[in-house]
Amino acid sequence: MTILKPLYEQLSRQAILTVKAEHVATFLGHKITPQLAQEIGSQFTTRIEGTCVKHRFGRSSIKIYDKIRPRPAHRDHHQRHLRFQALPQEPAPAEAGVEHRQGPATRGLAPVRKTIYSLNDLREILFGCNRRYLEYLSSLDDFAAGIRALDRLTQPRSVKGCNVNGRNFFSRDERTLLAALQRPGFNIAGLRRADLLLRVAQCSPATLTRQRARLRHLGVIKRVTGTDRYYLTRARRAAIAAGRRLTEHTIIPALA
Numbered sequence: 001m002t003i004l005k006p007l008y009e010q011l012s013r014q015a016i017l018t019v020k021a022e023h024v025a026t027f028l029g030h031k032i033t034p035q036l037a038q039e040i041g042s043q044f045t046t047r048i049e050g051t052c053v054k055h056r057f058g059r060s061s062i063k064i065y066d067k068i069r070p071r072p073a074h075r076d077h078h079q080r081h082l083r084f085q086a087l088p089q090e091p092a093p094a095e096a097g098v099e100h101r102q103g104p105a106t107r108g109l110a111p112v113r114k115t116i117y118s119l120n121d122l123r124e125i126l127f128g129c130n131r132r133y134l135e136y137l138s139s140l141d142d143f144a145a146g147i148r149a150l151d152r153l154t155q156p157r158s159v160k161g162c163n164v165n166g167r168n169f170f171s172r173d174e175r176t177l178l179a180a181l182q183r184p185g186f187n188i189a190g191l192r193r194a195d196l197l198l199r200v201a202q203c204s205p206a207t208l209t210r211q212r213a214r215l216r217h218l219g220v221i222k223r224v225t226g227t228d229r230y231y232l233t234r235a236r237r238a239a240i241a242a243g244r245r246l247t248e249h250t251i252i253p254a255l256a
Helices: 004-018 021-027 116-138 144-154 172-181 184-189 193-199 205-217 234-255
Strands: 040-046 051-057 060-070 078-087 094-098 106-110 157-159 162-164 221-223 230-232
Touching: 004 040, 004 051, 004 060, 021 040, 021 051, 021 116, 060 116, 078 116, 144 234, 172 193, 172 234, 184 230, 193 205, 205 221, 205 230, 230 234
Parallel strands: none
Antiparallel strands: 040 051, 051 060, 060 078, 094 106, 157 162, 221 230
């Protein structure tokens, strides 16, 4: 549930913003023609059980939704299920045996009848709809890893019984320190406390030592074995760059 929730939030948001009419037609096995008079669209709904993204092509539709259900043996614990469902009220023609009034039977595209004899053909149609939709969703970007990296950078954590506060991008001292950490030269040769003292003049050596330990506990920097040099970790370097860019170019100008 911890992994599925942020992943589904990203998928549902991008599915609403990126899916176009031609995509919906492809999912459901239809074609868009100049004479088409059917309604094509997408909708996002929120319910008590969860959220649903539904794409419509006329009376046919395909949707993805999550549903929270309690575990049978644990009433206080819940599980989140992610489901895909195709509802082809007007399914695309399927290849099937066609009997003629005269001559032998042949195979070709024919409308799917709503009878028990069409279940095999209908199963193949539904499977194809879900497969095409899943292939499209798998091509979307997954930002869940970035969300987790930002949480690890900003959320407090306990280290050896002590509470270590996360980084605060709204603090001037924090922004000055993070800007110093991002200097290109430090990514090449590493950084020492003496290097930071030249860039962060408002911090005393003792304060900077505590800040360095805090950065290490948060996973922002990593020490080179046998030396007093540190490097920014890859994930934290990206998180710091994104956080500073958002703060300085979006939030601060909006408050001005």
